[in-house]
Amino acid sequence: MRILITGAAGNLGRGLTDRLLGQGRHRLVLSDLVPPPGLDDTVEFHQLDLQIGAGLETAARDCDLLVHLPAWHGVHSGTKTETDFWRLNVDGTFWALQAARANGIRRCVFLSSQSWHGHYEKYGFTKRIGEELLAYHHARHGLSYVAVRPHDFTPWSENWPQRYGVRLLHGGVDRDDVLDAVLAAIDHVQQTDDAELVLDATRPNVFTADQLQGWEHDPAGTLEPIFPGAAEAVQRYRLDISQRPTVAPDAGRAETGYAPSRHFGSFLERLMALQPDEARDLTCPY
Template sequence: MIHGNHASTAPTGTRVVMTGAGGNMGRGLAPRLLAAGYQLTLSDRKPVDGLDAEARFAAADVQTGEGLQAVMVDADILVHLPALHGIHVVDHIEREFWDLNVNGTFRTLQAAIDAGVRKVVWLSSQAWHEPNDVYGFTKVIGEQLLDYHRVRHGISYVAVRPASLVPWTDWARDYGRGLLYERVDRNDVLDAIVSSVDYVASNDNGLVLDALHPDAVPAADLAEWKLDPIGTADRLFPGARAIVQRFGLDISAPPVKPSKLGWTETGYAPSRDFGTWIDQVTGLSDDQVKARTSNY
């Protein structure tokens, strides 16, 4: 199966356990892993709606540890997804972030070690760069836990750090414009996780993967972008001028150059950029654009 420009071929009989399978990322990831040929066990506190017939379900609670040992039996790779995120800061206190993001990760890694699982893919975040934010702080600690278990217990891991992929509220400004700056398409992140599972299945080390938008604007064009953002955008992404002016998008700041940690090693090749969005929106009416809502 192709993920971006990456061909995923699961080693025969490789069994993946996915914790937090009922969440946003888990629901998108399960069909990709199955299509790639992995044997899949989905785990969460309660059964996952619409469970694929090829996957099995096993209940476990990462915050209490209940069920974790049983989930890990005979597993080869752990994909650990449960977390509170930045959008949850308004209605969750620091202790809740710690209990799920840190203690939950520690308990799950310990259960994996006890069961002989030595391959882990963990969903981190670009918030890792903001350690004084409660969410970013827990991601810093989480990556430290991974490396502790690498040194102490011999696990191999990939920590996947996506940019913002929260459900968009405004397809033109929040999503489309965002692909020049702080946002990444959810499908690229899902592809990044599958690429990470493929990588960790056959490599023994620790790796960070920046799951970011494509590097679609050459460095040589950034200076010109500062002088003529709309003209430069239209040259690089044909049709951009009309769309930017139509929706009053502010693209005056030069696009953010994505970090490429882990891209070469995993084969991560994101494909959804500002130009992809321009192609999607061209030809749609204003009402169609305004009615476009996030499907996750």
């Protein structure tokens, strides 16, 4: 299958390109404002600006599937305006879908967000509209699609135990699980002619809401029976676990076979195998 990946130089785009090239099953066409670092010159690349759409129809020629990734995210809310968010997240999605339609591409994987649920914030609002554009193209033009909604997987700049590990208790997911979700979505639309699906790219639910009873009074004591050794880690690294954990949404797993495997327990196993200085100085690989 010939796959067009927009936003290929971004965080997820780089990881997805590596995964798909490693599979050796697909031909890739990449696009972004700049080429991904270290891109093999045998991979077709189109330098273009999605906000105006020029060049997208050429990039999409002879492709079978669109994977649309680029967006300003919640972390950009302080530096990007509503106009910025609209031009990339909404206009960019519209132009990408129009280019797909012009080239007869009837399959799409769209990177949405769990911020879809906070749809009166400027990021979540644009993701709502992005998914509405998919639904419109499904109804009017027969587009088969999966909208992938990841939790937060932004790189950490410091303090891996807090910035990565604690995040897995509420609004976070491991980047590799997100990549697994996108690959599962690609397989699903490849096999399904009339997909109209949301896939929650979230962490596995390894605890229930009932197990979290009493969290406000004793977070570490509540966590310990779920993840033995957690109380020691909380004390050793002074982890702020005051925020009550959440049970992650899990739509689309049965349909796609998406099975995330990284969670606070797997993080804890790795954490306790490291020396404290090693853990605190761990750098983000992406």
